[in-house]
Amino acid sequence: MRKQHFKISLQISLLIIVFAIPSLINSQNDTNTNAKETLNIGFVLYTKGNTPGTLFARWNYANKYSGPGLATGGPRTTGYAGKYHVRYFYENGKFSDEYDLVIEKAGDFYDVSWIINEKVEAKGVGMEVKDGLAVGWRRISD
Incomplete structure (x- = not known):
């Protein structure tokens, strides 16, 4: 049974x-x-700013959001590797986000991290192109 x-x-x-x-x-x-x-994929192109230690940014997230940005406080040397503070804006000029930005050279490529309060919020990989540093990235959602 x-x-x-x-x-x-x-x-x-x-x-x-x-x-x-x-x-x-x-x-x-x-x-x-x-x-x-809403793909968790973004892209940013950093170009050297007029002032040493600055980068101009042109960013896109999921082909839904985009705009300019400005990274400051970086090294006053050539290249892109270094620690910056970056502020991003939407196309209409309204503020979007700000992060501590860490760009690290990894051979011919770059590892990139966007950090808030010592927590990594996004990670990306990049490479130098004719016009600057091209980086694909995604938000970390652990």
Whole structure:
């Protein structure tokens, strides 16, 4: 009797799973659709500013948000590696975000971190191009 009860319980569990899978797939598809609408991918192009230790930024996040930015307080040497403070703005001029920006040389490429209160909020990788330092990045959502 106990074996039969177990078999019936197992069959009921399997039926629940079979009927739940389409619902889970549909909710996963909805999540993927939303993810496509707001990809966790950004891009920024840094160019040398007129003042040593500054960088101009042109940024984009998920092809939904974009604007200019200015990084200050960096090294007064050539190259991009260093520690900066960066402020970003939207196209309309309104303030967006500000971070401590760390750019580190990694061979021919760069590792980039955006930090608030000593916590890394975004990470990226970059490379020097003709017009500046091109960086792809994503927000860290741990």
